[in-house]
Amino acid sequence: MADQTPAPERPFIPVTVAVLTVSDTRMRADDRSGDTLEARILEAGHRLAARAIVADERSAIAAQVQAWSDDPEIDVVITTGGTGFTGRDVTPEALEPLFEKRMDGFSVLFHQLSAAKIGTSTIQSRATAGVLNATFVFVLPGSPGACRDAWDGILRQQLDYRHRPCNFVEIMPRLDEHLRR
Numbered sequence: 001m002a003d004q005t006p007a008p009e010r011p012f013i014p015v016t017v018a019v020l021t022v023s024d025t026r027m028r029a030d031d032r033s034g035d036t037l038e039a040r041i042l043e044a045g046h047r048l049a050a051r052a053i054v055a056d057e058r059s060a061i062a063a064q065v066q067a068w069s070d071d072p073e074i075d076v077v078i079t080t081g082g083t084g085f086t087g088r089d090v091t092p093e094a095l096e097p098l099f100e101k102r103m104d105g106f107s108v109l110f111h112q113l114s115a116a117k118i119g120t121s122t123i124q125s126r127a128t129a130g131v132l133n134a135t136f137v138f139v140l141p142g143s144p145g146a147c148r149d150a151w152d153g154i155l156r157q158q159l160d161y162r163h164r165p166c167n168f169v170e171i172m173p174r175l176d177e178h179l180r181r
Contacts, residue, residue, distance in 0.1 A: 020080070
């Protein structure tokens, strides 16, 4: 496994993150997954741009993520919820068609980390990620544990400019280079 130690000669560069909880039943007062993500984002030194809750409706999910990706101040959107197999779980269907590029490795790595903790139950998640309007979008399951696993095992490192050998922060300025030609 690669060395996960941040390169001390590089400065920390905070990114701006929006968090979307997808749920028909959650309110801000009982949104433990959103709370988990918010706490970790702030503890890492990043900025929380916005936080919202929308129902498990494709159009509502897509509209909120699209609006945040249209905001040049927002670098990352993290959603939690709606990645299972029940009839109301539609977050991947709402967002994957919007992705300009899919990040298949995120799902693979998330499932590896998850399997180490919950075994074969990880197959009940359709966690995914991609890029939309030069914004990274990560689609996580709705449990606080899954949010912790994704943040602690993947996102904390990849959203830290000091992380070696590479990270998302260093490529952010180039995500929209295809639009500038």
